[in-house]
Amino acid sequence: MHEYSIARELIDTLTDQVDEDRLTRTKKIHLELGELRVISKEALSQAFKIVTEDTILNGAELEFEEASLVARCQECGFEGEVNYDDDLSLHFSVPVLSCPDCGSSVDIVRGNELSVKSLTVEDSDSDD
Amino acid sequence: MHDINLEDGDILAKQKELAKKNEDKLSLHGVRAINVMGAIGSGKTALIEAIHEKVKDNVRLGAVAGDVAGTDDYDRFERAGITAYNLNTHSDCHLDAHLVDHSLENMPLDDLDVLFVENVGNLVCPADFPLGTDREIVVISVTEGEDMVRKHPKIFSQSDLVVINKVDLSEAIGVNPEKPRTDYEEINPNGRAIFTAATRDKGIDELISALDILEN
Numbered sequence: 001m002h003e004y005s006i007a008r009e010l011i012d013t014l015t016d017q018v019d020e021d022r023l024t025r026t027k028k029i030h031l032e033l034g035e036l037r038v039i040s041k042e043a044l045s046q047a048f049k050i051v052t053e054d055t056i057l058n059g060a061e062l063e064f065e066e067a068s069l070v071a072r073c074q075e076c077g078f079e080g081e082v083n084y085d086d087d088l089s090l091h092f093s094v095p096v097l098s099c100p101d102c103g104s105s106v107d108i109v110r111g112n113e114l115s116v117k118s119l120t121v122e123d124s125d126s127d128d
Numbered sequence: 129m130h131d132i133n134l135e136d137g138d139i140l141a142k143q144k145e146l147a148k149k150n151e152d153k154l155s156l157h158g159v160r161a162i163n164v165m166g167a168i169g170s171g172k173t174a175l176i177e178a179i180h181e182k183v184k185d186n187v188r189l190g191a192v193a194g195d196v197a198g199t200d201d202y203d204r205f206e207r208a209g210i211t212a213y214n215l216n217t218h219s220d221c222h223l224d225a226h227l228v229d230h231s232l233e234n235m236p237l238d239d240l241d242v243l244f245v246e247n248v249g250n251l252v253c254p255a256d257f258p259l260g261t262d263r264e265i266v267v268i269s270v271t272e273g274e275d276m277v278r279k280h281p282k283i284f285s286q287s288d289l290v291v292i293n294k295v296d297l298s299e300a301i302g303v304n305p306e307k308p309r310t311d312y313e314e315i316n317p318n319g320r321a322i323f324t325a326a327t328r329d330k331g332i333d334e335l336i337s338a339l340d341i342l343e344n
């Protein structure tokens with residue numbers, strides 16, 4: 001549960017790069033969230049809501065684009081989805097980080113994303 | 129409505145920047161830092177104590193005791209004669225580069241060769257936060273069962289050294305330590321898994337050499 005920390009980093013990222021006027025008019029924040037990040041969308045949205053209450057970002061909502069895991073085999077050239085471990089004792093489905101074809105180890109092509117893709121901002125008179 | 133893009137959308141960009149600052153500071157003072165992550169109660173503190181016991185005549189060790197609350201680990205380090213700093217995160221379940229920056233400000237870096245940064249016991253959250261350390265290790269113990277590596281692929285895929293501790297208990301509790309090692313080698317064939325029993329001086333020499341603790 002580090003969604004509060006992530007929410008605070010997100011706010012820093014926004015306030016560093018976007019002016020107050022635009023942030024005040026921001027309605028949606030589009031995020032890309034890699035599967036390997038193990039971050040709960042619900043918890044992050046909730047944390048963001050609480051942390052932005054009484055700030056200029058109040059009311060802005062998070063929208064998620066999930067980046068599902070893509071791996072590339074270091075041996076056989078396979079690139080794509082990996083297998084999942086559905087063992088009941090694990091309580092959730094966990095990606096197996098090895099090649100589904102040959103069992104060799106893989107590089108992560110996609111799945112580590114944690115970034116702001118764009119903001120949807122209400123128009124104003126001052127916009128060009 | 130219209131959409132705008134950010135120049136750098138990476139949410140962790142600032143953390144990465146702070147981590148780089150820590151890294152530069154540590155290398156300026158000639159301190160090699162090791163981020164010790166791992167499961168709660170797996171033996172992170174015990175391993176640092178065991179290493180210190182063996183190298184204290186040759187290497188000046190420091191330790192940052194990262195904990196949600198309290199001074200238990202800090203007190204243990206102090207008692208062992210390790211230069212220590214107590215770092216409470218209050219509610220956070222991981223350390224971050226900013227907290228480590230504050231720790232470095234409060235440590236006599238010129239009097240240290242190696243600095244252990246003991247992270248909060250947790251196999252998920254610390255994986256997202258780079259600290260600026262040279263090495264990252266993950267400590268698990270056989271008492272957590274055989275599936276720890278499979279359950280947490282991210283942290284193990286990004287660490288090149290895993291310590292499987294409390295192997296002295298493996299028979300008694302019926303957990304085969306080879307299982308997490310095999311899982312780990314599958315995820316990370318370039319990584320290395322070491323079996324230890326911190327409280328029985330087993331595997332500690334191997335760990336010291338894998339971490340290059342004695343090198344100057």
Ligand SMILES: Nc1nc2c(ncn2[C@@H]2O[C@H](COP(=O)(O)OP(=O)(O)OP(=O)(O)O)[C@@H](O)[C@H]2O)c(=O)[nH]1
Nearest residue numbers: 168169170171172173174249293294324325326327
């Ligand atoms: N039998 C056995 N016990 C161990 C071993 N290593 C540590 N312990 C015990 O396990 C308990 C937890 O060890 P710690 O070193 O405090 O573990 P930790 O990972 O630092 O714990 P937190 O900081 O609370 O997450 C203590 O009672 C240790 O004495 C070991 O190799 N074998």
Ligand SMILES: [Mg+2]
Nearest residue numbers: 172173201246
């Ligand atoms: Mg400890």
Ligand SMILES: [Zn+2]
Nearest residue numbers: 001002221253
């Ligand atoms: Zn957490």
Ligand SMILES: [Zn+2]
Nearest residue numbers: 073076099102
């Ligand atoms: Zn393959």
Ligand SMILES: [Zn+2]
Nearest residue numbers: 226227229230
């Ligand atoms: Zn500060």
